[in-house]
Amino acid sequence: MRIGVYGGTFNPIHQGHLQLALEYARRLSLDKVLLIPANIPPHKRAVQLLSGEERLELCRLACEGLPELEVSPMEISRGGSSYTVDTLRQLSQEQPDAQLYLIVGSDMFLTLEKWRESGEIFRMSHICTGARENGELSLLKEKQQQLTLLGATSTVLDLPVFDISSTQIRRAVGLGADLKTLCRWMPQREAQQILTKGYYAQEPESDERYLKCLGWIKDTLSPYRLFHSRCVADAAYDLALRYGEGAVEPEKARLAGLLHDICKDLPKEQQKSWMEHGGPVSDPLILLSPSLWHGFAGAEYLRERHGVEDEDFLNAVRYHTTARKDMSLLEKIVYLADYISLDRDYPDVEQMREACRESMEQGMRYSLRYTVSMLSDGGRPINRDTWEAYNQAFACPTP
Ligand SMILES: [Fe+2]
Numbered sequence: 123m124r125i126g127v128y129g130g131t132f133n134p135i136h137q138g139h140l141q142l143a144l145e146y147a148r149r150l151s152l153d154k155v156l157l158i159p160a161n162i163p164p165h166k167r168a169v170q171l172l173s174g175e176e177r178l179e180l181c182r183l184a185c186e187g188l189p190e191l192e193v194s195p196m197e198i199s200r201g202g203s204s205y206t207v208d209t210l211r212q213l214s215q216e217q218p219d220a221q222l223y224l225i226v227g228s229d230m231f232l233t234l235e236k237w238r239e240s241g242e243i244f245r246m247s248h249i250c251t252g253a254r255e256n257g258e259l260s261l262l263k264e265k266q267q268q269l270t271l272l273g274a275t276s277t278v279l280d281l282p283v284f285d286i287s288s289t290q291i292r293r294a295v296g297l298g299a300d301l302k303t304l305c306r307w308m309p310q311r312e313a314q315q316i317l318t319k320g321y322y323a324q325e326p327e328s329d330e331r332y333l334k335c336l337g338w339i340k341d342t343l344s345p346y347r348l349f350h351s352r353c354v355a356d357a358a359y360d361l362a363l364r365y366g367e368g369a370v371e372p373e374k375a376r377l378a379g380l381l382h383d384i385c386k387d388l389p390k391e392q393q394k395s396w397m398e399h400g401g402p403v404s405d406p407l408i409l410l411s412p413s414l415w416h417g418f419a420g421a422e423y424l425r426e427r428h429g430v431e432d433e434d435f436l437n438a439v440r441y442h443t444t445a446r447k448d449m450s451l452l453e454k455i456v457y458l459a460d461y462i463s464l465d466r467d468y469p470d471v472e473q474m475r476e477a478c479r480e481s482m483e484q485g486m487r488y489s490l491r492y493t494v495s496m497l498s499d500g501g502r503p504i505n506r507d508t509w510e511a512y513n514q515a516f517a518c519p520t521p
């Protein structure tokens with residue numbers, strides 16, 4: 123019998139883990155893959171780590187209807203720190219005829235010889251890993267040769283990428299993700315259990331200014347829009363940390379992200395009237411595009427209703443859907459955060475996130491090209507601000 127051995131914290135288990143386990147089962151003709159949540163002694167517990175029993179239960183729910191996968195409580199039952207060598211030993215004793223295939227992440231594969239009793243691990247199992255990023259495959263193949271000299275047999279696969287992590291899921295739950303959103307990342311039964319039990323649901327923010335601004339939108343936005351706004355706040359904070367160059371305070375970016383859609387759920391007529399509160403609209407195409415009004419409206423609303431006076435802050439809200447030429451750093455941050463926030467799942471979102479990771483300029487180019495092509499494909503007009511931003515982004519040479 124060929125058995126895959128796949129350990130991890132699984133806090134919580136998600137589609138990335140499940141797809142990986144199924145892919146190995148298929149590609150290596152395994153009879154089954156054992157998913158083994160690690161036991162983590164209480165003194166090592168990180169924030170938001172569920173107990174062993176709770177993580178086991180989530181794994182069982184996630185694997186229902188997947189006969190190739192089996193959840194094993196062996197590390198949690200054994201207690202103490204979980205060492206792979208002990209797990210393999212136990213499995214070898216219980217099933218002496220089984221061939222064991224140890225599935226490890228690429229980062230683990232690169233440090234395998236440093237694991238406790240690595241020689242024993244190599245003797246008892248065949249190691250499997252997979253490249254999850256471009257360029258990683260050659261690095262893993264190189265490591266594979268080194269490990270062969272140490273007596274290990276291994277398989278390195280090129281694997282499909284499922285871009286979600288347990289950390290992101292915990293964060294999303296903390297920001298108010300609903301069942302539908304969680305079901306993008308995990309089976310429904312598991313998602314339901316997380317929400318019913320209130321796992322990971324703690325309020326991630328306690329900053330006074332943040333809570334005050336949250337109060338401004340809590341009752342005016344729909345639950346989904348509120349979740350989206352909190353995700354944009356999160357993404358804006360991260361972008362400011364990365365690209366703010368000390369010129370944009372991450373906390374300020376977070377608040378602008380949080381408030382960017384403050385008028386989105388108002389009736390269109392009210393949005394229009396708030397927009398016109400700021401003076402006549404110079405581009406007639408804006409007047410013809412109700413989906414663009416909420417940004418302009420939001421800036422006037424924040425100034426009038428909540429006394430926000432910071433022009434850069436207001437412009438970040440005002441131009442978050444259209445963009446414009448000569449955007450400030452904060453404007454770009456909010457504009458991009460709205461595209462790449464955790465809740466987004468349009469077809470190009472991964473490429474968009476990748477472009478933003480590369481540089482702010484690449485992010486702007488990708489998002490503006492995406493916007494302009496969506497508009498032109500749909501036979502819709504392109505307003506002046508967007509057009510000028512697009513031309514400016516593509517007028518300078520590629521960095
Ligand atoms: Fe918006």
Ligand SMILES: [Fe+2]
Nearest residue numbers: 354382383460
């Ligand atoms: Fe938005």
